[in-house]
Amino acid sequence: LVTYNSVLQIFSKAGKFTEALDILAKMEREGIIPDAFTYNELAASYARAGLYEEAAALLDKMANKGIKPNFVTYTTLIHGYGNAGMIEKALHLFENMKKSGCPPSISTYNTVIAILGKKRRLNDMMDMLEEMRNYGCAPNRVTWNTILAMCGKQGMEKSLDRVYEVMMNHRVEPDRDTFETLITAYGRCGSTEDALKMFDEMLKSGFTPRITTYNAVLNAIARKGDSVAANSVINDMRNKGFKPDKISYSLLIQCYAKEKNLKGMEKIEKGVYSGKIYPSWIILRSLIIANFKCRHLEGTERAFHEVQKNGYKPDLVILNSMLSIYARNGLFEKGKEIFDLIKKLELKPDLVSYNCLMDMYAKGGEPWEAEQVLNGLTGIKPDVVSYNTVINGFCKQGLMKEALRVFSQMLREGLQPC
């Protein structure tokens, strides 16, 4: 049974569902009864892939087979809901878990806290910490790391300082993950100095950096667009025997973009397009976004072309960026092609896509067409950007009356002008 579970785990981690399910079927054929581990592993792999419904369905399946879900099962499923942004479902399942007599573990609390933090529900998060304490569960290092990471993502530098201080006062020993979290968190708050300080602290505490550590440092530097410093980190890591990976390159690209340093970007592009640097999805995607941010049409198109050439399926962020840059350059036909491509790829244009489409008409001197798109939206609620786009289109043509008409329509929809 353990052997089967291990094999199943390998397929699960690789995202190979069919193979994983084959293992399950094989177990049943051979009379090996799957246990909670088996189902938990399956649940985790569904959760990782964002298939929360399939994951949740396993609860019923387990019940049918007479296997009691344990706290790992619940934690996994709660995590799955959280990943998919289904926060209410996650909290609901957490309540059900307690009601069903399955006591939450510290990991369950950590999961819930992470979900609340991601959704910026800070008060609920504090409540959950309180509940956890009352429950007799002391925060562990993962809990602290979670809170530190959250402070960083929200850019709350003061809180970050404070939480770190409190953590120290509680005599919680930071580990390598803690330091990496701190480096990233300070970087996100815009404080490269503190990020570098944390890197020093980490070394002083006797931890050996890994590639993720260097990337965390690189991240802090890249946000400032200091490519000289970034390249010196790359050199450092090379000297320590680490080869920059795709994330390192991606960070370097972002750094150049921030700096509006097209020359620097070209240097990497040359490496990627000549095959010296492996054209991974992450790198090509970064190149599109970086060129897009620099409003560099040619570079954006080139990178987009490479994505397709290498057999990757562009996602909506990429396609919307293409729509946007074509709108900005008045390349109507190309924009239409992207819109068709979205459908051909069986993706659903989202509000951003439609806003770009409207912008294309608005900038092309066809505000009426833009308004038609606006009024033709089904299943998507236009937002302030949509209205602003159309209003702007009319204004550009000097059609103030029409602009005002759309403006009042927007007010009627209950949208606040800005």
Added chain:
RNA sequence: UCACUUUACUUCUGU
């Protein structure tokens, strides 16, 4: 043999 934190990118209007 399973779960929680921990390195990249996140796109649209106006000024």
